[in-house]
Amino acid sequence: MTELTAIGAAAKRAAFALANAPTARKNAALLAIADALEARAAEILAANCEDVEAARARGMSASMLDRLSLSETRVRGMADGVREVAELPDPVGRVLSGSTLGCGLEMEKITVPLGVIGIIFEARPNVTSDAAALCLKSGNACVLRGGKEAIRSNTAIARVMRAALRAADMDENCVCLIEDTARETATAMMRLNGYIDCLIPRGGAGLIRSVVENATVPVIETGVGNCHAYVEKSADIAMAAEIVFNAKTSRPSVCNALETLLVDEAIAEMALPVIAARLAEKDVELRGCARTCKILPQAVPASENDYAVEFLDYILAVKVVSGMDEAVEHIRRYSSHHSECIVTRDLNAARRFAREVDSAAVYVNASTRFTDGGVFGLGAEIGISTQKLHARGPMGLEAMVSYKYVLYGDGQVR
């Protein structure tokens, strides 16, 4: 048995007991973890300091260093995040439906944990406690595998959480961390069928693709957001400018940020200069189709690839389209099916866009930035699913369970 299999087996054993743990016990463990994170912040920060030094020495970019770095405040934020999860309703043991079958069997469909959830993530150490808390609350053991840049931080955070679990009289293997950061180990983890029930990658497009390509364990794809706004010909131009400005610039690095603007040709000459002027306040680079460049001299020509990628930056692809057909077709072709919006005053256009655009969240006259578990009333999220199997859009605790049928009879045979 390899070390990885041993971790999988330990997590699986822990998951059996955790699956039926009462809500109060799980909450007590979560509060113990939160307290421990704060009490042992110095130890976590010392480890993080080493990670940050090493990353800086290797020339990591400033924005990546910011994601990697912890502080007293950030550790407190992690602890508060765990406390918030403790306050969410327990998703396990809910009776989703029930009936008495013709033969007299009494049937209930009851939520149960998924079992062991594998989380593969990159350089953000706070994912360690965020993901572990959501898994614990939903009765799932977790096997965490973070990026090598954050290994010292992750190891310290996992050590603190596991000690808190032991102190709360829970199996420490409810939270497992793979400390071996070799790429082969990550690949082996993706194929740990029989131990890991579900894999959730959290990170950029490259990580997601690697997991989809290599995993034999069921995967939930998350987080890649090539989001579109379509300014339909009846749109209120001022509203369109505000929505596009907000969706693009309020936080460009997140997955629900806008990446491509589509404008109806009937309104393009009026709308584009207004929208561009608003975006100029934040120095947004515009990459446009030929017609866009004609209307906006400041735009540079867009390549095919500009419509296909997430910029995650102050860059926006722009295209003038002949109408709804072309807008919907463009979105079908390039979207990652995360979030899209239409700006319109026309009822039929709104209804058609909502019906025909097949993304996790479709907005009429609102910014794509609202796609978020907290905003949607789902609580903290483990990720935003861009696939259609199992869960779609923001995944809160309710997306982290399965169900089983329990049937009581008195000797029924068929």
Place this chain on the structure above:
Amino acid sequence: MTELTAIGAAAKRAAFALANAPTARKNAALLAIADALEARAAEILAANCEDVEAARARGMSASMLDRLSLSETRVRGMADGVREVAELPDPVGRVLSGSTLGCGLEMEKITVPLGVIGIIFEARPNVTSDAAALCLKSGNACVLRGGKEAIRSNTAIARVMRAALRAADMDENCVCLIEDTARETATAMMRLNGYIDCLIPRGGAGLIRSVVENATVPVIETGVGNCHAYVEKSADIAMAAEIVFNAKTSRPSVCNALETLLVDEAIAEMALPVIAARLAEKDVELRGCARTCKILPQAVPASENDYAVEFLDYILAVKVVSGMDEAVEHIRRYSSHHSECIVTRDLNAARRFAREVDSAAVYVNASTRFTDGGVFGLGAEIGISTQKLHARGPMGLEAMVSYKYVLYGDGQVR
């Protein structure tokens, strides 16, 4: 673009239109398909006859030949199956929940089709029409790939269905069949990300394993049933004998048939002879642990492997266990998480078994044979999921959809 990719692209295009087809149109197409299957039965039977002759010449077993063979009655059964699907409620467009968010956005969570469903199956040609009907009703295009033994039958059935779709003014590519039966083509189909949204293998353990191993498209594992009955020490022995007899012998070839019997040591000497006598009526071979063989001289010693496999035959593995702990542990280790039952008069034992055994269907005092979409009130089923992601247990139309969030606003930004 390879032929396979071309099929995927055609199915994807068909899926876009089908996703928003009104229920009445989908039902009309289903009825047209049913009528066409009956009207062109001779053509289907002629093709099937060639398949059966070829298979017989290659020495196919009698039971496999029976699965492969169609008749007038069986074709009528296929047509009636399609008509039954037309009568089921449409799973698309249901509002699962809705609310007005704090910012005033009006949000609805609405069911939508998965898109394109790939079905990989073996030698039963009736799967072609069954699966296509369920996909069509749930707004999904399908790409079917059956075993090479049934290729002439499947091609004929698909041709009839596609002609009926055209006649009903629907895109014939709502139902696509891959006529190339090379193994590499099946493997390529399993990796057709971007065209196929979800893959459902229907067949034996070998097929399922191959799909899980090779697919990069999300998969729903179905149909492998290593099912257990646990006769607890307080059990009504006569009831236990009837349940075990029914679960094992009423249809041994199906996935919800019983494969292993666990008996509490406190009751084994009394219960095993009664159960064995009932099973002897159907000449069931018993493969037992050492203690079983001591009580039942007719039992042969079981190997470790006998507890791990689906016999799908008149064979039953038997084990005497020391109590609930060992029973639950044995089931955790060997079960495929399909269906298990306990026979007991003890309330705590019943509740504990229902809680701790983590299978799609857990029965108290009833046969495992009830695990079936029709019995559960779900209508016809596309398969019985043995995984926990997306859907579990019998998958009816409701398991063949995803959802999206639609949000209406009036200029909200974040």
